Amino acid sequence: MYNEYKIKMEMCEIGKRVYHRGMVASNDGNFSVKLNDDVFLCTPTGVSKGFMTPEHICKVDRNGDLIWSNGDFKPSSEIKMHMRVYQERKDVGAVVHAHPLYATTFAIAGIPLDKPILPEAIMTLGWVPVAKYATPSTPQVPESITEHLQFHDALLLANHGALTYSDTLLNAYLKMETVEFYAQILYQTQMLGSAQELSKDEVEKIYEMRRQSGLPGRHPADSCPNVKQRDGSYQDCYNSEIIYPSPDDEELVASIVEKVLKQLKQE
Numbered sequence: 001m002y003n004e005y006k007i008k009m010e011m012c013e014i015g016k017r018v019y020h021r022g023m024v025a026s027n028d029g030n031f032s033v034k035l036n037d038d039v040f041l042c043t044p045t046g047v048s049k050g051f052m053t054p055e056h057i058c059k060v061d062r063n064g065d066l067i068w069s070n071g072d073f074k075p076s077s078e079i080k081m082h083m084r085v086y087q088e089r090k091d092v093g094a095v096v097h098a099h100p101l102y103a104t105t106f107a108i109a110g111i112p113l114d115k116p117i118l119p120e121a122i123m124t125l126g127w128v129p130v131a132k133y134a135t136p137s138t139p140q141v142p143e144s145i146t147e148h149l150q151f152h153d154a155l156l157l158a159n160h161g162a163l164t165y166s167d168t169l170l171n172a173y174l175k176m177e178t179v180e181f182y183a184q185i186l187y188q189t190q191m192l193g194s195a196q197e198l199s200k201d202e203v204e205k206i207y208e209m210r211r212q213s214g215l216p217g218r219h220p221a222d223s224c225p226n227v228k229q230r231d232g233s234y235q236d237c238y239n240s241e242i243i244y245p246s247p248d249d250e251e252l253v254a255s256i257v258e259k260v261l262k263q264l265k266q267e
Helices: 004-020 079-088 101-109 119-124 140-146 169-192 200-213 247-266
Strands: 030-034 039-042 058-061 066-068 094-098 154-157 161-166
Touching: 004 030, 004 039, 004 094, 004 169, 030 079, 030 169, 039 079, 079 094, 079 140, 079 161, 094 169, 101 154, 101 161, 101 169, 119 169, 119 200, 140 154, 154 169, 161 169
Parallel strands: none
Antiparallel strands: 030 039, 030 094, 039 058, 058 066, 094 161, 154 161
């Protein structure tokens, strides 16, 4: 049983971390937490994430429509983007959107974070693609991220910022930290003129560690198991012949497994 007030307090704490780490300016950024399949908490529009209090947090339904707010506070104008993540990824419990300096620089340049230089980033993220540009706060934004949601837990939003999501708000925020650190390291190594990239074999070893770890979320180590056999860069999985399950397929498989297990018990 969740404690709604504690979740609101955590959202305010994460807001302070995002703000004081320079991941947002002014009233930028937004994040949300799933209470159940029909109810979500989200940050308000027009309020600095560094100065939020629990009274600022809004409650919305699965369509992003307002259920409750304190006074005139309104949900983030980008709540539809969050709702698309929850719709496509039943395993996600929280979404964080911010504008961290280095990650946003790569997003504006249209350059994915796709160099295998940092084992921790490979383990946690695999790589971070750039979702095509969409005007903020429009229906185009959810559409622009959909193609990536089944493969990644972090995205760069072209000319906009970064998006991360995970099972908890803390984990979604920590992924944002990892994205920004990865982007900063990549930027600085490029300023030096070169980066010593890990080989495909080394990347595959890290991928295998990821597979064995049981970490939650989606990762190329799982969605691209034949990645080391492909020509070209290690992060290419969009041209794979593998058929990736949709959320509906996953629910169907789970129901079939449950029925089979029940039948076995009866026998």
